[in-house]
Amino acid sequence: MIDAFSILWSDLTALKRRWPRYLLTTLMSPLLYLMAFGWGLGRGIDMNGTSYLDFVIPGIIALTAMTTSFNGAGTRLNVDRLYFKSFDECLMAPVELPSILLGKALIGVVRGILSSVAFLLVAFLIARHIHITLPFVLGLLLSCLTFAFLGVLAALLARSHEDMATFGSLILMPMTFLGGTFFSVSQVPFGLKMALYALPLTHSSLFLRAAALDQPLPWSSFLVLFLFFLLFLGGGMMALRRMSV
């Protein structure tokens, strides 16, 4: 376990050197979504007694957790593994594979939480009914863990940098717009609704929204998200085992 933190230490040391630039770049997308959908398209829309701005902010936090955790862990690992080859140094060190997997995922979790908290601080200035509760923190942490391990899995399976870009276009991009971030999943037709419930971001959005708006908590979504976390963790472990002796 301590080896995972050694791997995290190196990534944190690198992050410390450029955190202002990192925060600025990762906040750009959620702030643009907030302006375009929250203030622009959604102004005046009422979502069952909740303003659209209050409705969309938890969804954008889920989205931010997804993209920054995925990229923070996955893109970096992909470059380290295929371009710089520095990942080989971890594989040749006397470190257990689960520690390597966790170490590489943890930087995604840290980046996801940093970006989500930074966005929340901005959102607090304009949204009046967002509450930070223990379930919200748990939901955010689980979301970051789930998507960080998805990033690690994708990076371990990718055979080129293009593979990572393809994964982003085919999986992350549709999830961004269909994962219950900008609209209520309950309003779509049954068949599509079932498809949307198969996306981890949908459950992340549902749980974080309910927790932030003090609504009854959908624990089933928390459980499904946890199952996705286990699936990506197991997949990552299998991929890592396959590539090492």
Place this chain on the structure above:
Amino acid sequence: MSSMIEISGLKKEYSRKKVVDNLNLEVGRGELFGFLGPNGAGKTTTIRILTTLTKPSSGRVFINGIDVAKDPSRVKSEFGVVQQHLSLNRDLTIGENLELHARLHHLQSRERKERIAELLDYVGLSDHSDQLIDSVSGGMKRRAMIARALIHRPKLLFLDEPTVGLDAQTRRRVWDLIRRMNLEGSTVFLTTHYIEEAEALCQRVGILHHGRLMALGSPLELRQRLGMVAVEMQGEACGTTYRYFPDRSSASRFIQDLPGSERVVMRESNLEDVFIELTGEKVMGD
């Protein structure tokens, strides 16, 4: 057991192409051994198998008596590796790269600091510890990689093309480091496609071609088997041809009997000659 490395029947195939073909080899403790061969000969694949990065198709490898396939975790503490490509973390300084490696090899905080300072001094980088990797020269990066590989005091050091891309002066400096490490007791296994590097450094050389070990012995033994003196004959009809002789007097007698139309050069043979005779190709390619 006296061997540091024991390889038997090692094979590696990619899409039915044999990259390492039935390799059998022993490297003794304290030896400075070199694999000589052109790019694509299977040198790096062999090192990747020995260092647990690649699974062999078949065969067995023991390092310091430990089966690499059965106990990879244990064997990883036995060796240090300097890879051919720059595998340092470019977001970290030289010192931080060493620190990460020391942490992964479970050195305690105090020991880490002492060992890093000692190794930076050893490779002449004490004044550059706080510099980011991208801001230092290629030679410094290579020396930083050597320092990193030594941090956990490995008994065996793998160097994959350790001087590729370095200028002549820096190359000599790295050679001095390699000799020093070997004199201090480390077994060194290096790969190179530079003839002069194999001749200058290695006590024994294995010549690898298309994954097969073509010859094995000290540079002197390999040259003696071929002939210590080479005669190059540059004719107009069939280009340059070579003949090898055990000594200068027999080479001289041969030259005296040649027709005068050919341009003839007599010189000492080298490992390049050995390689060409064995494979029909040049080590560096055409």
